[in-house]
Amino acid sequence: MRAIYRDFCPWLLLLLRRRRRFLLGTLLVFVTLMAGLALLGLSGWFITASALAGIALSMGLPARLDVYVPGGGIRFFALARTIARYMERLYNHNTVLTLLADLRYRVFGYLTRFDDARLRGERASDWLSRLTADIDTLDNFYLRLLVPPLVALLSVVAVSLFVAIWLPGVGVLMAVTLGLLWLVVTLLAAVWGFSQSYQQVVDQQSLRRLVVDQVQASAELMSYQTTQWHRTMIATQEQQAFSNQRRLGRKAALINCLVSVISGLMVVAVVWFASLVFSQQLVSGPILVMAALIALGANEAFIALPASFIKLGASYAAVRRLNALTGDSSPAAPAVSLPEDVGLSIQVNQLSLRYAQTLEPALKCIDLHLPAEKRAVITGNSGAGKSSLASVLMGRLQAPQGEVMVGGVPVWQLSAESRANHFAMLTQQVDLFDASIAENLRIANPTASDNKLWEVLSAVALDSWVEQLPKGLATAVGEKGQQLSGGQGRRLALARLMLCNPQVVILDEPFAGVDVATANYIASSLDKWLSNRTVIFFVHQVSLLNPLPGVEYHWHLDAGKLNQCPLK
Ligand SMILES: Nc1ncnc2c1ncn2[C@@H]1O[C@H](COP(=O)(O)OP(=O)(O)OP(=O)(O)O)[C@@H](O)[C@H]1O
Numbered sequence: 001m002r003a004i005y006r007d008f009c010p011w012l013l014l015l016l017r018r019r020r021r022f023l024l025g026t027l028l029v030f031v032t033l034m035a036g037l038a039l040l041g042l043s044g045w046f047i048t049a050s051a052l053a054g055i056a057l058s059m060g061l062p063a064r065l066d067v068y069v070p071g072g073g074i075r076f077f078a079l080a081r082t083i084a085r086y087m088e089r090l091y092n093h094n095t096v097l098t099l100l101a102d103l104r105y106r107v108f109g110y111l112t113r114f115d116d117a118r119l120r121g122e123r124a125s126d127w128l129s130r131l132t133a134d135i136d137t138l139d140n141f142y143l144r145l146l147v148p149p150l151v152a153l154l155s156v157v158a159v160s161l162f163v164a165i166w167l168p169g170v171g172v173l174m175a176v177t178l179g180l181l182w183l184v185v186t187l188l189a190a191v192w193g194f195s196q197s198y199q200q201v202v203d204q205q206s207l208r209r210l211v212v213d214q215v216q217a218s219a220e221l222m223s224y225q226t227t228q229w230h231r232t233m234i235a236t237q238e239q240q241a242f243s244n245q246r247r248l249g250r251k252a253a254l255i256n257c258l259v260s261v262i263s264g265l266m267v268v269a270v271v272w273f274a275s276l277v278f279s280q281q282l283v284s285g286p287i288l289v290m291a292a293l294i295a296l297g298a299n300e301a302f303i304a305l306p307a308s309f310i311k312l313g314a315s316y317a318a319v320r321r322l323n324a325l326t327g328d329s330s331p332a333a334p335a336v337s338l339p340e341d342v343g344l345s346i347q348v349n350q351l352s353l354r355y356a357q358t359l360e361p362a363l364k365c366i367d368l369h370l371p372a373e374k375r376a377v378i379t380g381n382s383g384a385g386k387s388s389l390a391s392v393l394m395g396r397l398q399a400p401q402g403e404v405m406v407g408g409v410p411v412w413q414l415s416a417e418s419r420a421n422h423f424a425m426l427t428q429q430v431d432l433f434d435a436s437i438a439e440n441l442r443i444a445n446p447t448a449s450d451n452k453l454w455e456v457l458s459a460v461a462l463d464s465w466v467e468q469l470p471k472g473l474a475t476a477v478g479e480k481g482q483q484l485s486g487g488q489g490r491r492l493a494l495a496r497l498m499l500c501n502p503q504v505v506i507l508d509e510p511f512a513g514v515d516v517a518t519a520n521y522i523a524s525s526l527d528k529w530l531s532n533r534t535v536i537f538f539v540h541q542v543s544l545l546n547p548l549p550g551v552e553y554h555w556h557l558d559a560g561k562l563n564q565c566p567l568k
Contacts, residue, residue, distance in 0.1 A: 004316060007316065007319050007320055007323055008315075008316070008319055010323070010326065011103075011138055011141070011319055011322070012141075014102060014103065014106065015099060015102075015141065015142055015146070017102070018095065018098065018099065018102075021091075021095045021098070022095070022142070022146065022147070024091065025088070025091055025092045025095050025142075025147055026147050026150050026151060026154075028084055028087055028088035028091055028092070029088050029092070029147055029148070029151045030151045030154050030155065031080070031084040031088075032081060032084040032085045032088050033151060033155055033300065033301055034155070034158060035077045035080040035081035035084055036077075036081050036297065036300065037155075037159065037294055037297045037298065037300075038073075038077045039074060039077035039078055039081060040293045040294065040296075040297045041290040041291075041293050041294045041297070042070060042073050042074055042077060042290070043074055043293075044286070044289040044290050044292070044293040045070065045286040045287065045289060045290040046067075046070040046071070046074065046286075047289075048285055048286040048289040048290075049065055049070070049285075049286040050065060050067070052285055052286070053065040092143060092147070095142065096139060096142060096143055099139055099142055100135065100136075100139045103135045103138055103139060104131065104135055107130060107131060107135060107322060107325065108131070110325040110326055111127070111131075111325065112416065115391075115396055115397045115398045116391050116396045116397045117355055117356070117397055121356070123209065123212075124212075125208050125209050125212045126205065126209070129204075129205055129208060129321075130321060130322060130325065133201075133204065133318070134201075134318035134319075134321055134322055135318075135322075137201070137314055137315050137317075137318035138315065138318055138319065138322070140308075140311075140315070141315055144304070144308035144311075145308055145309065145312065145315065148301075148304055148305055148308065149182070149186050149305060149309075151301060152182055152185075152301040152302055152305060153182060155178075155298060155301040156174075156175060156178040156179055156182060156298075156301075157175075159174060159178070159294055159295075159298050160172070160174045160175035160178065162294070163270075163291050163294060163295075166283050166287045166291070167273070167274055167277055167283060167287070167291055169273055169277070170270050170273050170274055170277075170291055173266070173269060173270065173273060174266065174270065174295060174298070177262065177263075177265075177266040177269070178266070178298060178302075180262065181259060181262050181263065181266075181302055182302070182305075184255065184258055184259065184262070185255065185259060185302050185305035185306045185309060186305060186309050187309075188255065189251075189252070189255050189305070189306045189309035189310045189312075190309040190310070190312040190313075192251055192255070192310065193248055193251050193252065193309070193310030193311065193312070193313060194312060194313035194316070195313060196244055196247055196248040196251070196313065197248055197310060197311045197312065197313035197314040197317075198313035198314065198316060198317045199244050199313075200241070200244060200245060200248065200311075200313075200314050200317075201313075201314050201317035201318060201321075202317065203237070203240060203241035203244060204241065206237055206241075207234070207237050207238060207241055210230070210233060210234045210237055211234060213230070214227075214230055214231070214234060248310065248311075251310060252306055252307055252310045255306040255310065256303075256306050256307075259299070259302055259303070259306060260299075263295075263296075263298070263299040263302070266295055267292060267295045267296050270291055270292055270295040271288075271292045274287075274288045274291050274292065275288065335413075335415045336409055336413040336414055336415060336418070337414070337415055337417070337418045338406070338407050338409060338414065338418050338421075338422050338503075339407070340421075341503075342372075342407070342503070343372030343373040343503065343532065343533075343534060344372055344406050344407035344422065344503045344504050344534050345369070345370060345371050345372040345405075345406075345407065345408070345534065346368065346369070346370040346393060346404075346405070346406055346504065346534060346536070347368070347369050347370075347404075347405040347406075347408075348366050348367060348368040348369075348393070348402065348403070348404050348405075349367055349402055349403050349405075350365050350366070350367060350401065350402040350403075351363055351365070351366040351367075351389075351392065351399050351401065351402030351403070351404060352364055352365055352366070352399065352400075352401040352402055353385075353388055353392060353397070353399040353400070353401075353560075354400075355388075360559075360560070361560055362385045362388045362560055363385050363388055363389055363392070363399065363560045364559075364560040364561050365402070365561070366389065366402065366560075366561075366562045367562070368555065368562060370534060370536065370553060371534075372407075372534055373532050373533065373534055374534060374535075374552050374553065375530065375534075375535040375536075375537070375548075375549075375550045375551045375552060375553070376535070376536050376537070376551060376552065376553035376554065376555065377536070377537040377538075377539060377542060377548050377551045377553070377554050377555075378536060378537070378538050378539075378554075378555045378556070378557055378562070379538075379539055379540065379541050379542060379554070379555075379556050379557070379565075380538075380540070380556060380557030380558065381540065381558075382540065384557040384558060384559060384560065385557050385559075385560045386508065386538040386557055387427070387428060387508055387538070389538075389557065389562075390425065390427075390506050390508050390536070390538050392404055392411075393406075393411070393506060393536070394411075394419070394423050394425050394506060395411040395412055395414060395419050395423070396425075398412055406422075406423075406504060407422075407503075421502070422502055422503045422504060423502055423503075423504045423505075423506070424497050424500045424502035424504070424505050424506070425497075425505070425506040425507075425508070426490075426493060426494055426497055426506070426507045426508055426510055427508055428508050428509055428512070430481070430489055430490055430492075430493035431480070431493075432477050432480060432481030432484070432489055432492060432493065433477075434476070434477070434478060434479045434480070435476065435477070436471075436473065436474045436475060436476055436477070437453075437457075437466060437472075437473050437474070437475050437477060437492065438450070438453055438473040438474060440477060440481075440492060440496060441453050441456065441457075441492070441495060441496050441499060442499075443496060444496045444497065444499040444500050445499040445500065448499050450473065452499065453473060453499075454473075456495040456496075456498040456499055457495050458525075459495065459498055459522070459525035459526070459529065460491040460492070460494050460495045460498075460522055460525070461491065461518050461521050461522060462488065462491050462492065462495060465488070477489075477492070485513070486512075486513045487512075487513030487514050490510075490512060490513055490514070491514065491522070494507075494510060494522070494526075498525075498529050502533065503533055503534060504533065504534045504535075505530060505533050505534070505535045505536075506535075506536050506538070507526075507535070507536070507537050507538065508538045509538065509539055509540070510522075510526070510537065510539075511523075511539075511545060511546050511547070516545060519545060519546070519547055520547050523547035523548070523549050524549065526549060527549035527550055530549070530550065531550075535550075537551065542554070554566070
């Protein structure tokens with residue numbers, strides 16, 4: 001129990017930072033409920049009193065009834081209920097959206113502090129689950145698990161005290177029964193449905209993974225004729241999730257049934273006790289009817305609670321997954337900035353890196369010094385550690401041993417803005433968005449003119465190809481740039497890089513997928529753009545296929561070890 005509280009605590013505190021909204025939202029829900037109950041009770045009282053006055057008059061007995069005050073009261077409560085309900089919906093939905101923004105902001109903040117290895121450690125569908133499904137589950141917390149039980153508890157107190165003014169015994173009966181009902185719909189529902197609703201989140205995640213795999217790998221599954229096998233796996237998982245959901249639904253229905261039985265019995269008991277008091281002429285008929293109707297209406301505060309509390313386990317599962325993020329990320333965002341328009345040197349001292357769950361280090365005791373505004377090439381066979389070293393140099397991957405200094409500042413102390421402004425990297429796997437060519441380019445520089453876009457396209461020899469496209473710069477490149485060839489995609493990414501103005505540039509296999517003539521043409525444009533910048537090329541080998549303009553230093557990576565080589 002304490003562990004559950006500890007896990008929920010940070011998120012509850014985040015929600016309660018908006019406590020004024022929370023209190024006002026609760027008050028509006030409470031006022032709506034009370035106005036409804038008052039309308040029901042007063043209407044019952046008024047109809048009964050009118051009927052009794054009519055009967056008395058028809059029997060020739062003297063009778064008086066003020067119709068104006070109760071009539072006005074009924075109109076007042078009817079209006080109050082409508083207005084309070086409208087305000088409550090408006091206000092609480094606004095609160096939920098505000099909380100959603102708070103939660104997403106916090107979770108996104110944690111994700112931005114992860115390095116490449118941690119981000120790649122989980123699947124995209126899992127990150128998506130955290131940012132969407134888990135946060136939505138938490139966001140339900142306010143409107144389903146915090147406000148309604150508080151309103152229900154307040155209504156138990158208010159309704160019992162009100163009835164006790166005329167019928168103290170009935171007031172106590174209602175307080176005890178409704179209090180018991182409150183415990184049933186909150187604690188009992190939460191405990192009873194906990195493990196199944198927890199499992200529901202786990203099942204949904206597994207199902208989402210399998211379905212994403214089915215869609216993404218459909219070509220492979222079809223070519224190996226294993227589509228049916230994979231579909232069977234999905235069907236089995238679906239069946240498991242379905243039967244768990246059915247068990248949970250059955251429990252929720254049973255609790256709802258219990259609520260109806262308890263509240264129904266309470267109404268019978270209220271009518272019975274009140275008629276005993278009525279038979280002793282201690283209370284009037286209209287009051288008896290009013291008490292019975294209020295007892296009947298009080299049920300409304302409890303109706304939605306079982307369905308919400310039975311899913312407490314799901315909220316707990318979401319919270320635990322989100323807490324795993326907070327545990328992993330570094331506590332504070334680094335905030336050192338680099339000077340503008342000054343050449344930056346790169347210095348690496350005794351750097352070692354080992355990925356989690358691997359035996360051999362990917363990088364071993366690396367020392368490197370590249371003066372400001374100079375260019376170097378680092379060669380190495382596949383798997384030698386080139387991409388890992390490039391990521392560490394850019395501060396995208398944190399190495400536990402050794403240090404990397406850029407412009408004399410440890411790279412991990414640099415703020416995200418500073419890294420974005422001063423560093424640029426062409427990675428092996430380029431990311432293109434499902435947008436037009438122009439939009440993909442303007443990610444690097446939103447204010448770049450069309451002329452500027454044509455200039456960088458020409459630098460990577462893509463201008464004539466784009467010119468002959470019917471939509472030109474507005475041509476969509478498809479999801480992950482699927483409508484471009486591999487080489488075109490890389491060149492577009494290189495053109496995008498050329499719209500920035502970084503002081504340090506890292507190019508990981510810049511000429512991969514490009515023929516020799518085009519590579520030579522791109523190299524000469526790159527040469528101009530790279531002047532006055534500190535540059536490292538990462539390539540498998542120095543060859544005609546890799547024209548490397550202006551390179552003055554050469555290192556070779558061999559199984560994670562870096563050795564300086566003479567430049568041929
Ligand atoms: N996220 C990761 N988790 C575990 N091991 C990794 C990870 N990324 C890379 N490695 C391992 O680190 C070693 C170096 O990989 P890296 O990608 O840096 O090599 P590379 O020289 O860039 O190779 P290539 O030229 O084929 O891209 C490899 O043995 C690889 O298996």
